[in-house]
Amino acid sequence: MRRKHNRTDSLSVLSQIDQFIVKPTSKALERREPHMYPTSASFIDSTGKINGKCLRQAVFSYYGIPETNPPDAQAQYTFALGNAIEGLVGDWLKQMGLFVAHHVKFYRPDCNLSGEIDFVIYPYRKADTLIGLECKSFYGNYTKSSCVTGTKTTTAQPKIEHIMQVAMYLDNISMLEEFRLIYIGRDTFDRQEYTIYLQENGESAYPVVVGPGAITTEYKEMTMDRIYSRYQQAMDHIRANKLPAVDYKPEMSLVEATQAASEMPGGKSKLEKFKDGEILTLDWQCRYCNHRSLCRGLSRDVIEKFPVRYAAGEFKPKQYDASMADRNKP
Numbered sequence: 001m002r003r004k005h006n007r008t009d010s011l012s013v014l015s016q017i018d019q020f021i022v023k024p025t026s027k028a029l030e031r032r033e034p035h036m037y038p039t040s041a042s043f044i045d046s047t048g049k050i051n052g053k054c055l056r057q058a059v060f061s062y063y064g065i066p067e068t069n070p071p072d073a074q075a076q077y078t079f080a081l082g083n084a085i086e087g088l089v090g091d092w093l094k095q096m097g098l099f100v101a102h103h104v105k106f107y108r109p110d111c112n113l114s115g116e117i118d119f120v121i122y123p124y125r126k127a128d129t130l131i132g133l134e135c136k137s138f139y140g141n142y143t144k145s146s147c148v149t150g151t152k153t154t155t156a157q158p159k160i161e162h163i164m165q166v167a168m169y170l171d172n173i174s175m176l177e178e179f180r181l182i183y184i185g186r187d188t189f190d191r192q193e194y195t196i197y198l199q200e201n202g203e204s205a206y207p208v209v210v211g212p213g214a215i216t217t218e219y220k221e222m223t224m225d226r227i228y229s230r231y232q233q234a235m236d237h238i239r240a241n242k243l244p245a246v247d248y249k250p251e252m253s254l255v256e257a258t259q260a261a262s263e264m265p266g267g268k269s270k271l272e273k274f275k276d277g278e279i280l281t282l283d284w285q286c287r288y289c290n291h292r293s294l295c296r297g298l299s300r301d302v303i304e305k306f307p308v309r310y311a312a313g314e315f316k317p318k319q320y321d322a323s324m325a326d327r328n329k330p
């Protein structure tokens, strides 16, 4: 006899999962020992252009300031799949006899920099040397054409954030003279591998990337000194209880919005919404910044005293608010 079916249609399993994965976990809210991380790396090149992470964003993360625009459920799936792919790679390396260690940590006191590399491996069976391995997963045509396949007119290269990350691993773990950086597509499983090493240059060093077809690119502007000086600048601000100025533009002016709207598809209605209060962002770094609503709302006097006021509980950044996040969507 069939059992009576009690409908539970108000309880969507998927939406419960979404809520679970976007909810700040106790781990995320735990006060970590404050450090800088390799993912916050940046440098200023000889033209004055900032490459990489915004210093202000790095300082927000250092203080563990709650994110006003945390990753949504879709992004959490992305992170989890990236971790799963890294786990698979680790399992296969073990089965192949190449695995030596994973999650190897280092610390650099002058920048208060704490890092962790994905894997230390033998590059082939019975090799007598060790190398590092950094595993990145991706999806979509943009990363595929820029980091994996290249295009008719451009050769594939790793993202500069990833090169900086690996360069710091090489510089701080002296037993590793070479790193492999691999990209694995989560959609079509396109793959690419790069070899990265550091080239000494006087007092400092810069990364050299060897890609498909042995195409070798020297990143002479990306010196280790320039990267570390940005971390030291961030630490100087922290010691002085100041927030750094913005490195990117979190909000457009009317003139900029009008110009941008004239160049983008559907720009006219975007401009109308901008005039109605919707925020348009110029730089992609701000579009993906997890503190963008907080950053936009800070006035100059708050920036000067922000860490002190935050620590005193005087200034409370808003917690995640779905309606606010929607309004400020990139």
Ligand code: SF4
Pocket (backbone or CB within 6 Å): 054, 055, 056, 057, 246, 247, 248, 249, 250, 285, 286, 287, 289, 290, 291, 292, 295, 296
């Ligand atoms: S919103 Fe932009 S400028 Fe502000 S902290 Fe984030 S990345 Fe930096």
